[in-house]
Amino acid sequence: MQCHYRLQEEKTMITELNHVGIVAGAVEENLNFYVDILGGKVVNEGYIEASNTKCIYVQLASGIIELLCRGNEKDRVNLGLNHVCFLTDDLDGDYEKLLAAGFVFTSPPKVAGSGDGRLTFLTDSIGTRVELIQRDQSYKNPKVEGRILSFDHISLSAHDLQAAESFYTEKMGMKELKRMRVDATDLTMVYLNYGEDVIELLNRPNQQPVSPPIGHIALRVDNVDEMGEYLASRGVEILQGFPKQAGTGIGRITMVKDPNGARIEFVDRKDLREL
Numbered sequence: 001m002q003c004h005y006r007l008q009e010e011k012t013m014i015t016e017l018n019h020v021g022i023v024a025g026a027v028e029e030n031l032n033f034y035v036d037i038l039g040g041k042v043v044n045e046g047y048i049e050a051s052n053t054k055c056i057y058v059q060l061a062s063g064i065i066e067l068l069c070r071g072n073e074k075d076r077v078n079l080g081l082n083h084v085c086f087l088t089d090d091l092d093g094d095y096e097k098l099l100a101a102g103f104v105f106t107s108p109p110k111v112a113g114s115g116d117g118r119l120t121f122l123t124d125s126i127g128t129r130v131e132l133i134q135r136d137q138s139y140k141n142p143k144v145e146g147r148i149l150s151f152d153h154i155s156l157s158a159h160d161l162q163a164a165e166s167f168y169t170e171k172m173g174m175k176e177l178k179r180m181r182v183d184a185t186d187l188t189m190v191y192l193n194y195g196e197d198v199i200e201l202l203n204r205p206n207q208q209p210v211s212p213p214i215g216h217i218a219l220r221v222d223n224v225d226e227m228g229e230y231l232a233s234r235g236v237e238i239l240q241g242f243p244k245q246a247g248t249g250i251g252r253i254t255m256v257k258d259p260n261g262a263r264i265e266f267v268d269r270k271d272l273r274e275l
């Protein structure tokens with residue numbers, strides 16, 4: 001009885017992997033990339049007065065990207081993939097539990113800069129910035145149909161795979177969806193999901209230099225080569241070495257950078273659930 005009670009106490013009240021946050025530059029070039037070119041839909045907007053930041057939530061298929069567009073030129077530093085955000089039903093309780101488990105937070109829970117909900121940020125077991133937020137709305141709409149068939153995954157650099165798996169399954173309540181291995185490059189990929197939303201834990205023990213905590217986001221399309229041609233026709237540069245066969249041998253991948261330097265991967269294999 002005692003043991004059962006303690007397990008209940010330690011479990012967080014996460015209900016959803018809500019978004020991936022990008023620190024962004026100008027609003028217009030971001031809307032051009034994410035809405036006009038990729039076909040995303042703006043599902044919510046907010047404003048953080050203290051830092052003159054416009055928050056734009058763009059949904060692509062079933063996933064949300066939060067664009068934190070810095071209004072002041074001088075604040076346009078460290079742009080790119082910044083954090084992953086989980087929704088919780090009990091922010092204060094989760095904060096206490098994770099604090100007791102030794103995780104480091106930027107501050108105790110506080111009202112969001114935009115005024116919508118309360119939030120806090122912590123560092124996970126592999127150095128990723130994780131936001132926990134409690135608010136009445138999720139901002140998620142029904143799936144946005146278009147060139148992007150699904151929001152395939154958010155990729156984290158998991159130099160310590162075991163620590164990463166234990167954080168995202170035991171603390172964040174995600175489930176293992178798929179595990180893949182590329183022996184030739186000593187690469188292990190573990191896919192964890194929360195409903196439609198997937199995190200890829202990428203483990204490359206011998207990688208030098210080490211990738212940033214959030215390496216890329218991956219969007220699934222029908223045909224990577226056609227997508228590449230389309231992107232090029234819209235003035236988006238394909239990164240050197242792409243398109244190419246995926247390391248797993250399953251499908252092809254191509255890679256671009258968004259206007260903030262965030263790496264966006266396109267894949268044309270089946271949905272992870274069907275592989």
Ligand SMILES: [Fe+2]
Nearest residue numbers: 021066085131
């Ligand atoms: Fe966020």
Ligand SMILES: [Fe+2]
Nearest residue numbers: 155200218265
């Ligand atoms: Fe990936």
